[in-house]
Amino acid sequence: MNKNNEKDENNNNQKIMIALYYVYTPQFLSATNTTKHTTFQKELCQKLDLNGRIRVSYEGINGVLSGTLEHLLKYEEVAHEELVRVCLEEYEEKKKKEGAVVVAEEDVDVEMDVKYCHLRSDIPPEKQVFDSLMVKETREVVSLHEQKPKTWDEEGKKKKGYWRRRRRNRTNKKTSIVNQNQTTNDENVQRDAAQACFTAKEESNNISPPIAADSATTSNISSSSTSPSNATTITATKTKPLEELDLSKIPTAQHLSPQEWNEKILSSSSNAVLIDTRNIYESRIGHFTIPSIPTLCPNTRKYSSLPSIFKSNEFQKSIAGKEVFMYCTGGVRCERASSFLKALTDNSGSDEGEEKVWNESLKKPNNIYQLKGGIQRYLEEYGTNTTCTTTTTTNVEKQGTEVKTKNEEVDKEQKDSTTISSSLSSQNCLYRGKNFVFDPRRTDPVIGIVPTNGNNSQTTATTKHQNPTSHGNDISSSIVGRCLLCNKLHDDYDNGYAPVDEKESRCFRCRCLVLVCTDCRQHVICWGEKEEENDIEEEKKDSK
Structure with missing residues (x-):
């Protein structure tokens, strides 16, 4: 033994x-x-x-x-x-x-x-x-404030990033020309992922599509909940940059363990609001889903865009007088984001005499909390480990999962929300979907599955990392993302490939990761594709 x-x-x-x-x-x-x-x-x-x-x-x-x-x-x-x-x-x-x-x-x-x-x-x-x-x-553990880009180093030589950006811009320009020359019959099918980003219908989970404008100046936030009627859109207007605060001297929000997080949220549900401090491509495939509690998901492409969002009057109206709960992947981004938000709510004056930091007519948040250890720590406690089963998203689709229309999905979610709301307890997993990570895996195998059909015994703190089939729910119930073209449930940016294979779908305009299902993927051209072919054609033209 x-x-x-x-x-x-x-x-x-x-x-x-x-x-x-x-x-x-x-x-x-x-x-x-x-x-x-x-x-x-x-x-x-x-x-x-x-x-x-x-x-x-x-x-x-x-x-x-x-x-x-x-x-x-x-x-x-x-x-x-x-x-x-x-x-x-x-x-x-x-x-x-x-x-x-x-x-x-x-x-x-x-x-x-x-x-x-x-x-x-x-x-x-x-x-x-x-x-x-x-x-x-580095200057900081995480950079909440945008650093000024440097084109030249101390020796006067251009940095490698300059040449990489220059080549990328040239390649994208050539690829766009190729797309424009496609035949009329293929135009409705062979469109790039960028066009899909900006024309796709709003998803049922009410998280807005990526935007073309720079997120630091104009960003969208949509209220995410199981009920589409709770959806709101908040726009951060263009403002002058905040004076950089020494956030290391400002207290962070109160840290809550996964168990405390569940208890506190469910006990203050009528006056609570969640803030997802991650980027849009992260929140698209997973986020906290709690009936009657809105989740503000900033449609940012980078962490340093959050200050512009927090300064907007619309955002401040959304959290005024509320119990605010902030979360991110592993907790580190909330450390500084919560300090920044606390600094704003404690300062009703102006920044360098030019702009108001907090709207004096609005009530300040009652309390600000952050999830200790982030989503990763939370799913260690409440998540379901998909390595326990061979079922994958692709297999679920092949088994005959019906692709319903947007309205049908919304109706179902509205009907289920009442049942889910009455059955949730502090022992249930409140996170739904995958956790996006910045390593070669792209997503962690431990996912969140919110109880359905009144099943209150689903994933609990005492039965963590269990097989999804052990409690009557398959992995399809955890999927929150949707294909930007056909609106089918989909949450794999790489469509079955490993991230290192570089087969992911990216927007042509901003290079942001976008969700395009396997069926639609063969009909679109994304950023970074056909580069070699275009380079060869250009070399032939130059040789002539």
């Missing part, structure tokens, strides 16, 4: 996993220690054979790594010890300069929020891990 346990433990330690983590240090690191710690991180990962991306800042670290569970656990242990040591060193330096109180090692609170994530079962494992390591020193 003991030998079997040891064997299982060894196999588990050698299992390849993804570690998603961040930490804000209790003491800021000096420029010297930040540089030293960047080197330390690189050497540690190389020693443990870990690949991925790590951002090292004076205020903390944000990273995602792939490797064996044994090495990832060792990394967490050693990295934590080093951060404690560096913070103690900073405290000692502060004591010399300012006469600060001596801090003992056991009093240094360095809390690393680490989530260990499984690989997907529908694509090869070798295509889900990082093949290189990038550790870079």
